[in-house]
Amino acid sequence: MATTNGMLDPNDAVILLIDHQSGLFNTVRDVPIPDLRNYVIAIAKTATLLNIPVITTASVPDGPNGPLIPEVHQYAPHAVYVPRTGQINAWDNPLFVKEIEKTGRKTLIIAGTLTSVCMAFPAVSAVQAGYKAYCVVDASGNWSKLATDTTIARVTQAGAIPTDTFAIVAELMQTWNRPEGSRFAQILADHVCPEYKCLMESFGKAQAVVKDGPETHLDKFQ
Amino acid sequence: MATTNGMLDPNDAVILLIDHQSGLFNTVRDVPIPDLRNYVIAIAKTATLLNIPVITTASVPDGPNGPLIPEVHQYAPHAVYVPRTGQINAWDNPLFVKEIEKTGRKTLIIAGTLTSVCMAFPAVSAVQAGYKAYCVVDASGNWSKLATDTTIARVTQAGAIPTDTFAIVAELMQTWNRPEGSRFAQILADHVCPEYKCLMESFGKAQAVVKDGPETHLDKFQ
Amino acid sequence: MATTNGMLDPNDAVILLIDHQSGLFNTVRDVPIPDLRNYVIAIAKTATLLNIPVITTASVPDGPNGPLIPEVHQYAPHAVYVPRTGQINAWDNPLFVKEIEKTGRKTLIIAGTLTSVCMAFPAVSAVQAGYKAYCVVDASGNWSKLATDTTIARVTQAGAIPTDTFAIVAELMQTWNRPEGSRFAQILADHVCPEYKCLMESFGKAQAVVKDGPETHLDKFQ
Amino acid sequence: MATTNGMLDPNDAVILLIDHQSGLFNTVRDVPIPDLRNYVIAIAKTATLLNIPVITTASVPDGPNGPLIPEVHQYAPHAVYVPRTGQINAWDNPLFVKEIEKTGRKTLIIAGTLTSVCMAFPAVSAVQAGYKAYCVVDASGNWSKLATDTTIARVTQAGAIPTDTFAIVAELMQTWNRPEGSRFAQILADHVCPEYKCLMESFGKAQAVVKDGPETHLDKFQ
Amino acid sequence: MATTNGMLDPNDAVILLIDHQSGLFNTVRDVPIPDLRNYVIAIAKTATLLNIPVITTASVPDGPNGPLIPEVHQYAPHAVYVPRTGQINAWDNPLFVKEIEKTGRKTLIIAGTLTSVCMAFPAVSAVQAGYKAYCVVDASGNWSKLATDTTIARVTQAGAIPTDTFAIVAELMQTWNRPEGSRFAQILADHVCPEYKCLMESFGKAQAVVKDGPETHLDKFQ
């Protein structure tokens, strides 16, 4: 662990994306729904970029919960989908746990809708089963902010590590000094912190002005 | 415990509904009062559905605190009511603790108005007495949000587990793969997350359209 | 008008309930969705109680917008439903306007999801067509609070009267001194201001205590 | 006017997109910046779809204000860009007004960053010059919410019509009963109200379930 | 009017305090209830200090609405109470209007719980009857903030003047240069803006330090 300075080891990581379903999304109140969708996309793209295993599952997707949002498998085409047979806690599904065990990895990055159920329950179970568990709270989505407040306290108490989408992407990429650096920047600007797009545009323009000269004509202006 | 994957064991659970009184409700500021009433109903109905013992109590209900809201015993007719003789902490009432002991169960699910007093005090006492205690914060109701913030920290520090109404219902039901599955769905849609009702209606309509054909006539529309 | 002291005349009123559809509801962000549903129910019940004509309509209910919430026609069984053929502004639908004209009434009470479109557009059109228009903003539901801020300003500027669910029910009932008085109280307590239920419960208990004597036993307490 | 029922006439409309620059965007505090960008895109796409003239301008784009966000001209390729020579109120720029006059249209739809300056000043000027002016407040972006509150009051007082992005798109399209109907739906779902995407996905899935049968296997579940 | 510079004339003013009842207070959500109580007290005391007529009324005070808060008549002992016989709009009660007419005054200062009903309805009626009406919004209390937003727009549109407790006290007292000056300061510090109390305490202490010398001993401190 010394080699990661207490950070997670991407080579030991598995990403669990649980119940990110269009119907459930419409009950989310602690994160703007469009942002939530983007955070999930960011994690899916990051997994693909770093070749981290992804396991997905859904709860009764043929009912009002709705289908998994299509972007999950679209941006993480290597993800393995495990159907459930009714269990609320995905960890209660033996196939789901078996799929995790197959990877031989012990660090789980968990996001799930609703946060206080679909993210929190497997996180508690995983810690008890001896895994290191990261909870990506804002890539989960909960039915009330108060429920999120209690969930952060609960998973922290249980020994899981609460985190956010920006932080988990950063913790996985570790350094900008890698071939995929600019692709990570694109993920963050497109899906996590779109304010950053403005910075990139302004940066480009400021440099272009040096090369191309100014364009505004203010005769009297100094 | 392995069998529950770190989740609570419904067969070991007792639900304590403390001081959900109409007068006290009017002092609640951290949860919308109508929502609070519904969350308490959801827990009462869940208890009845799963045959979990419920113990209720009230603090001076013949004064301005007002009576227990009628839905508590209406939806949990098996609940046992323990009158108090002035104690603020229900755990200080020997009859109340005796009633818990009678069940032989060791996992307590506690909700109480006000959160920082009627939920928190028995939770702290229960943990000290060797019980596992779940605190349903949003089925309690507190006089200020800041007081709720400190209470979450306090009960977590004491070793009680903070949770919310949706999560505790889900943790108790464990799986949709059970005869009462649809009744749980109804409880959640009616009392916890009524946004879900819209999803059920839309789902039904979408399927009816397949069977019955469309009804909107847009001649030129494709 | 003198007889109503500037208030609306219930005998001149028609209620327009526009596009309260389950799918659209899931996009509402300025009013809690369960509250919105209840406000619509309150208006439907009030209309029935006072025998005020109700005209409903829906926008492409066989698509993702979803069906009208069933309570609209359930609680206002006398309501007339006018299908639309694509028009966004219900006033652009000749059958809809004709249905209004049939009543011979000139005071319109309008609620519609989304507020800035389905409520605001017909309100502006109605005022221009010579009607007096009341906009029930919180029985409408909008996609953002900022959009509601601009809509209140817009309809007020246009000469329509902005109001809320509690106020419109009160303005329609005029006085408690009528046979249906207690039924209005029930509507308000059940659907508009459920905090009031606590008051009714506490009131009943306080009076019962006088008759039945106290129940709490605090030997030393005075 | 009777033909539009008090709504704007798309054939008389010109859209003014003023100072949507990447640097200025970073000072916006009343609308989430990513949302603001999307609202501007929605208006640009709508203009293109309906062939409505668009006039753009920027304030010192070669300084810290930054360049126009590229999407403006990308999605409204027919837009005419008018450089300014220092004027804060775009209406003070004779070329800008001349460009408006060239269209022969008298209904202006105005959005500009910052709202209280770049949107409000031209709106006040336009009304005084005899134009009908719509102010798209949430496609503008302001440096504080309080400044937006005063701006809504100011432009309404001046006779301009405050509106929001969803409403202006809807007011321009008028009806779903047109060939471009589904493209408008796409604009709204992609850029204005992405919650709607979930509804479309759930709708599709619900219908597929009828055709393809259910996929979840709950042996005991009814 | 010139003599008041457009401000109200205290000698022409009547204060109407409508339905400030303990039960209704418990439904207020736009103003903290303790603040609301204090604002009503401030107006009652101001009326007494300036000998301005006060007319009070209550809506079914023998039911769950509860009694008038006692401070109204305690601090405005000259107030005249007019019982109602069911009318929601106090203006519909002939005795209430007659009591106003008896004063021969034409400027009404109105506060009432709930704002959108008990304050707004009489305000609209009063303006129509030829009175000048001031609406003290924060001494009224409403069941939701959104309802207050629409009410401010409605009464302003109707020609009534929206104001707040601090402003109305200040508009009535006109100048500090009067014998009761310090008593007004006390009212504002005790009931409207208690932060001011800190200023008075700090002011007194700062002056005492000059006279009595410092008390803190920091040997090395300069």
Added chain:
Amino acid sequence: MATTNGMLDPNDAVILLIDHQSGLFNTVRDVPIPDLRNYVIAIAKTATLLNIPVITTASVPDGPNGPLIPEVHQYAPHAVYVPRTGQINAWDNPLFVKEIEKTGRKTLIIAGTLTSVCMAFPAVSAVQAGYKAYCVVDASGNWSKLATDTTIARVTQAGAIPTDTFAIVAELMQTWNRPEGSRFAQILADHVCPEYKCLMESFGKAQAVVKDGPETHLDKFQ
């Protein structure tokens, strides 16, 4: 400890009221200042009622920090004031600690303005010195809500117990079944949760109605 069921023992308690000064109060942003003043009064009155030792101190009260608010010693006349000689952490003042030691008690109830400094520092020191420390967060007052969030986490981590004014008063009084019961109710209604006053008034009125008969005359109303 068993006798208190994990709650604090009032006979072992000392209350520390630190730096509740009028100038510092004017910098508080996480609790409304008038509420803060009342919470401090509530604690002072409770201490007097239960004869719990109170130790106060102030930081440079002859400068802009201002004097202790007078209510501290007014309502806890037995309080001992310890002047400081510059130390920010009151625990660094040997006289202050000596005063605590004199009581022979080991449970400290600490409130101080600013929360993150004047409450948190002594709390951390006290725990390290072997005391049990309760932090009354909302009777302290902080310069930002974010600073309060970090402070709750910090003192909880250090082993101090975060609590609120209502809870600490309740924990100290233990039971309503004591001679001073009604005086505690008065403290809570006057200073902590004034919404409760409304309940008491409504309760009294409801009972009076039974005895005195109704007063509202609605001839036709049933």
Added chain:
Amino acid sequence: MATTNGMLDPNDAVILLIDHQSGLFNTVRDVPIPDLRNYVIAIAKTATLLNIPVITTASVPDGPNGPLIPEVHQYAPHAVYVPRTGQINAWDNPLFVKEIEKTGRKTLIIAGTLTSVCMAFPAVSAVQAGYKAYCVVDASGNWSKLATDTTIARVTQAGAIPTDTFAIVAELMQTWNRPEGSRFAQILADHVCPEYKCLMESFGKAQAVVKDGPETHLDKFQ
């Protein structure tokens, strides 16, 4: 007026800065106090830069209201101070109005603490006296946000123009194409919208990078 396109004419403007006193500032709750101070500074500096007359006044500055903040006269050394003799509405002070009349100007820009009193009263009076009045709401400061909401409605109704600090500075400077252009940019970046400072720094750095070359060494990064 045609020459200003409906905007104010700086050559006709007088700025009234009323009661910006340190004690009153400590009661402000709708604008962060440090921001308020900066907005007043921005207006003072703008006045000096454009040579616009400034008239100041204070209400009992030798009492707890405190002195005018020193920056008012520091940054507008040409400002004329008019002492008051108790009047709350500065317009009731004949010397104050006389000072305005001396300028021969008819457009007043008004800011005053508290907004609903010290800004609103003179604004109403000024409009009645035939002046054009601009109300700079966020350079005023009010005791509650709700009071600000009612004040915006009141002054708009009275015919005064609500505005904000950024907008009024922009409306006064009119164009960047003037010698003082960069000094206005400095005022806005230093006192109104400090986020802009970051933009200027980033802009400078981006251009420096073109000239000086990059400084980060990421060997493997592309």
Added chain:
Amino acid sequence: MATTNGMLDPNDAVILLIDHQSGLFNTVRDVPIPDLRNYVIAIAKTATLLNIPVITTASVPDGPNGPLIPEVHQYAPHAVYVPRTGQINAWDNPLFVKEIEKTGRKTLIIAGTLTSVCMAFPAVSAVQAGYKAYCVVDASGNWSKLATDTTIARVTQAGAIPTDTFAIVAELMQTWNRPEGSRFAQILADHVCPEYKCLMESFGKAQAVVKDGPETHLDKFQ
């Protein structure tokens, strides 16, 4: 440690200011950006006043992240800047850690933009490496408030101490009884809690009034 009563020892402290860059600042949403800048300045000035080592670093400052805000090195001229070569976690940069080790100190005070990455990662690493770590959350700046909530929980769980700017300055200065006392007061009033400035001005004026006599002339007022 006994000598510090559990507080940090300034002689053992090193301050790490990480990635306070103008571009990153424009993505901050949990602290007002101007406040954040001031908090960083306050820490820099405190470090200089107490001669505490400061180590700074930046992440790709020649790209859109932008340069370090100039005030960091301006107010802490003794700070050592360590360039990074791509590492996101500054602790992964060997030169950065070496610079810390050179000081021989073991208590780290860490602030970094973004909080959940640039502050949190080094904090976790430092604790694991055996350091005591203080996290100055509000001098860091995060992309969302929810991300800050999870970060406070994460670093607390890891054993780092969460704190705020006011508290860390106070903890470092320890006592007012030192020669630099008044300079600390100036730092706090200028950069952390500018409301305090008003208190200082009022204090000075109140004392001047004693010496110079009153200035307001209210003939009749006492």
